[in-house]
Amino acid sequence: MFPISDDNPSRVTPVVTWGLIAASVLVFLWQASLDSAAGEAAVYALGMIPARLFGFSQLSADIAIVPAWATIFTSMFMHGGWMHLGGNMLFLWIFGDNVEDAMGHFRFAVFYLICGAAAALTQGLLNTQSVIPMVGASGAISGVLGAYLLLYPRATVRVLLFLGIIFWIAHVPAMFVLGVWFLGQLVSAATAPPDVPGVAFWAHVGGFVAGMVLVPLFKDKYVPLWQTARTRPFDVERRRGPWG
DSSP states (O other): OEEEEESOOOSSOOHHHHHHHHHHHHHHHHHHHSOHHHHHHHHHHHSBOHHHHTTSOOOOTTTOOSOGGGHHHHGGGOOSSHHHHHHHHHHHHHHHHHHHHHHOHHHHHHHHHHHHHHHHHHHHHTSTTOOOOBOOSHHHHHHHHHHHHHHOTTSEEEEEEEETTEEEEEEEEHHHHHHHHHHHHHHHHHHSOTTSSSOOHHHHHHHHHHHHHHHHHHSOTTOOSSOOTTOOOSOHHHHOOTTO
């Protein structure tokens, strides 16, 4: 079950969502332009390494181009390959515009960064001496998914369903799609070895929970939780202040 779009129009132009996608793509193009040695050095320099963040190890001076705390944020814009980038950006494209609509541009940008930080810290705290760099926007995007679940659980998501070589498109409630996704991340996190390179499932869990906890604080006060798509009895554009 793979989401490809939703039936939930946005009332605002999602400039922050587009900007985050553009920034991630540009950073990846820069990564792709590097040779293998320089590309690996960039991942270690800008990825979040728990052992470095928590003071158990240090990078050499020529690689440590940003402070350890800053890698919590730089790592959100790094990716490990085209599939990694494409999957993350597709999820942000589908779900980000509606969450940005509910929060406003400025609050959504702050929300995204906080969820990404919460995701990175969740992963890092489980193994503070790990020297494996963590990169990717999936932790922050997981926060967007958690917010979407509380804001629009009854919106319809189009998903690809696969059965061997056969696939078809189904329309499924967001509550089911995101609930199954989160359950899958939770099970994978509980069963994946913590000291083996791979998907940072605990970052996904931490980001998702952070998104659910924070959405009541970041959404516009006139935006209700638990909405249905297309039936929002409020005018967000008229009620927002200058910070969006």
